[in-house]
Amino acid sequence: MTSLPWFHKTTIYQIYPRSFYDSNGDGIGDLQGILQKLDYVQRLGFETLWISPFFASPQADFGYDISDYTSIAPEYGTMEDVIQLIEQVHRRGMKIVFDMVLNHTSIEHTWFKKSSSSREGTWMDWYIWRDRPNNWLSVPGGSGWHYAKERGQYFWASFLPFQPDLNYRNPQVKQAKLDNVRFWLDKGSDGFRLDIFNYIYKDAEFRDNPFSFSLLPTEDDPSGFFQQAIYTVNLPESFEFAREFRNVCDEYGEKLSIGEVSGGSSTIRKFLGENGSNGLTLVFDFGMLNFKFTADYFRDLIRDMEMQYPDPFMPVYVFSNHDRRRSMSRLGGDVRKARLLHMFQLTVRGVPVIYYGEEIGMTDAKFPFGTALDPIPHKYKFIPRFVFDALGLTINRDEVRTPMQWNGGRNAGFSSANQTWLAVHNNYGSTNVEVEEQDNNSLLNTIRSLLEIHRREIVLQQGSLELMDNLPESVLGYTRSIGNKKISILLNFDGRETKFDAQGKKCIFKLTSGSQWNGKTVRLDAYGAIILKQ
Numbered sequence: 001m002t003s004l005p006w007f008h009k010t011t012i013y014q015i016y017p018r019s020f021y022d023s024n025g026d027g028i029g030d031l032q033g034i035l036q037k038l039d040y041v042q043r044l045g046f047e048t049l050w051i052s053p054f055f056a057s058p059q060a061d062f063g064y065d066i067s068d069y070t071s072i073a074p075e076y077g078t079m080e081d082v083i084q085l086i087e088q089v090h091r092r093g094m095k096i097v098f099d100m101v102l103n104h105t106s107i108e109h110t111w112f113k114k115s116s117s118s119r120e121g122t123w124m125d126w127y128i129w130r131d132r133p134n135n136w137l138s139v140p141g142g143s144g145w146h147y148a149k150e151r152g153q154y155f156w157a158s159f160l161p162f163q164p165d166l167n168y169r170n171p172q173v174k175q176a177k178l179d180n181v182r183f184w185l186d187k188g189s190d191g192f193r194l195d196i197f198n199y200i201y202k203d204a205e206f207r208d209n210p211f212s213f214s215l216l217p218t219e220d221d222p223s224g225f226f227q228q229a230i231y232t233v234n235l236p237e238s239f240e241f242a243r244e245f246r247n248v249c250d251e252y253g254e255k256l257s258i259g260e261v262s263g264g265s266s267t268i269r270k271f272l273g274e275n276g277s278n279g280l281t282l283v284f285d286f287g288m289l290n291f292k293f294t295a296d297y298f299r300d301l302i303r304d305m306e307m308q309y310p311d312p313f314m315p316v317y318v319f320s321n322h323d324r325r326r327s328m329s330r331l332g333g334d335v336r337k338a339r340l341l342h343m344f345q346l347t348v349r350g351v352p353v354i355y356y357g358e359e360i361g362m363t364d365a366k367f368p369f370g371t372a373l374d375p376i377p378h379k380y381k382f383i384p385r386f387v388f389d390a391l392g393l394t395i396n397r398d399e400v401r402t403p404m405q406w407n408g409g410r411n412a413g414f415s416s417a418n419q420t421w422l423a424v425h426n427n428y429g430s431t432n433v434e435v436e437e438q439d440n441n442s443l444l445n446t447i448r449s450l451l452e453i454h455r456r457e458i459v460l461q462q463g464s465l466e467l468m469d470n471l472p473e474s475v476l477g478y479t480r481s482i483g484n485k486k487i488s489i490l491l492n493f494d495g496r497e498t499k500f501d502a503q504g505k506k507c508i509f510k511l512t513s514g515s516q517w518n519g520k521t522v523r524l525d526a527y528g529a530i531i532l533k534q
C-alpha cells in the first residue's frame with residue numbers, strides 16, 4: 001500500500017491568536033502565548049496547527065487586512081517568536097500552516113498607498129481601478145467599488161472597503177505575492193490556509209453580473225443580493241492559479257494548501273486539479289457548517305463527499321471557524337451531541353479541522369451589534385437582531401472569537417489583564433480546560449481519546465470508506481478499510497436507545513457507558529457510539 005501524503009491524513013487545530021493565550025498581560029493573545037500552550041495541543045493530540053493571521057496589520061479585520069506580509073504585528077510578537085514557534089512545533093513532530101491572504105491587502109499596504117496616489121508609474125495597476133463602477137457587489141453586501149480621491153478612480157474590494165483586491169492580471173503582482181509565499185516556506189511553514197481563494201480573479205472585461213432571484217449568498221452558492229456572481233467568483237483563471245500555487249509549494253516538498261472557497265462541490269473541487277498533484281491539496285466545502293443533527297444528514301454528506309473527493313483527493317470535515325457559529329451552539333449546548341459529532345468528524349474519511357475551544361464545547365457569546373469590534377455588524381445594525389438569528393447567520397463574529405477558557409480563574413485563565421480584547425464568555429466557570437481534564441467523559445477527553453485512536457489506527461487515517469446498510473434509522477454506520485484491515489464505526493443520532501446485530505472481532509472504543517457489544521448485538525444508548533475492529 002502506498003502511503004498518503006501527510007496533509008491527507010493529518011488532523012488540524014485552528015488557533016485564532018488574538019484569543020488563544022495572552023503571555024504578556026495586555027489582554028490580547030500572542031505568539032508566546034501559543035508557544036506556552038503547545039504542550040496542551042500536543043497532549044490533546046492534534047498533528048497540525050493552522051494559525052490565523054499574525055502579520056503586520058491595522059487590525060480593522062483582525063489580521064485579514066495585512067499591511068506587510070513579511071513582518072509581525074507587534075501585539076502578537078516578533079519574527080523571532082514565529083521562528084521559535086515553527087521550531088517548537090517541528091520539535092514535537094507536528095506541522096504548522098499559516099494563513100495566507102492573497103486576494104487583498106490592507107489599504108495601509110505600501111503597494112496600495114502608491115497605487116492609489118497616481119494613475120501612472122510602476123504601481124498604477126497593482127489593484128483593480130475603474131473610472132466608473134459596474135454592478136458588482138461585495139461579499140458582505142453593497143457595491144464593492146470605492147472612490148480614491150487622490151487618484152480620482154474607483155478600486156474594487158471583494159470584502160470590506162479597507163481590503164482592496166490585488167490585480168493578479170499584472171504578472172508583477174502575482175510574482176510579488178508568490179514571493180511572500182516563498183518567504184514563509186523558506187522560514188519553514190508547512191503550508192497555508194488560503195483566504196477567499198476563489199475571489200482572486202475577476203472578469204477581465206468587467207461585465208455586469210446577471211440578475212438572480214437569490215437573496216443571500218450561501219456556502220453552496222456565492223450569488224446573492226439578487227445577483228449571480230459569475231464574473232466575480234470561481235473564474236477559470238482562479239482554478240489555473242491553484243495549479244501555479246501548487247507548483248510553488250512543490251518546490252519545497254509536501255506542503256499543505258487548503259482553500260477557503262465557496263460554491264457547489266462540483267465547482268470548488270476544480271481547485272484541486274485533476275490528478276491530485278496539480279491543484280490545492282484540500283478545499284473547505286462549507287455546506288456542512290449548516291449540518292442537521294440526524295443520521296440521514298450525515299449519511300448524505302458522506303455520500304456527497306465520497307463522490308466529489310474520491311482518492312487521490314481527500315474531503316475536509318469542518319463544523320465551525322472564526323467566522324461561523326460554534327458547533328456547540330448549533331447543537332443547543334447538548335454535550336452528548338457534541339461528542340457524537342466530533343466522533344463522526346474524527347473517524348470519517350477526511351481531514352478534520354477543529355477550531356480552538358470546540359474541544360471543550362465553547363459556545364457563542366451574545367454581544368450587541370452597536371459595540372461590535374468586528375466591522376461586519378456595523379453594516380447591519382439597523383436590522384433587528386432576531387432576523388439574523390432566525391436565518392441562523394453569524395453577523396457579529398466577535399461572538400465566536402471570545403478568549404479560550406483555560407480555567408475558572410480571572411479571565412478564564414486567558415490573560416492577567418484588567419480587560420481582555422473581547423469579554424470572556426460567562427460560562428467559563430463550568431466550561432473550561434481544567435474542569436474537563438478531570439472528567440473522563442468530558443468532550444475534551446473524548447476528543448483526546450479519538451485523536452489517539454486516529455494516530456494509532458492507520459485505517460482511520462488512510463482507509464477507504466463504505467457505508468453500512470440495514471441499520472436502524474437513527475444509526476449511521478461506516479466501515480473504513482485497507483486490505484484486510486477493517487474498522488466499523490456505529491453512531492446513534494437519537495436520544496433513545498437502539499439495538500441491532502453487528503459483526504466484529506473486538507470493540508476498541510465506546511463513546512458512552514451504555515454503548516455495548518456482546519460479540520453479536522450492539523446496544524447504543526442516547527447518542528451512543530462504538531468502534532469495532534473487524
Ligand code: GLC
Pocket residue numbers: 061064065101159195196260322323
Ligand atoms: C475570510 C476570513 C474572514 C475575513 C475575510 C476577508 O472569509 O475567514 O475572517 O474577514 O476572509 O479576508
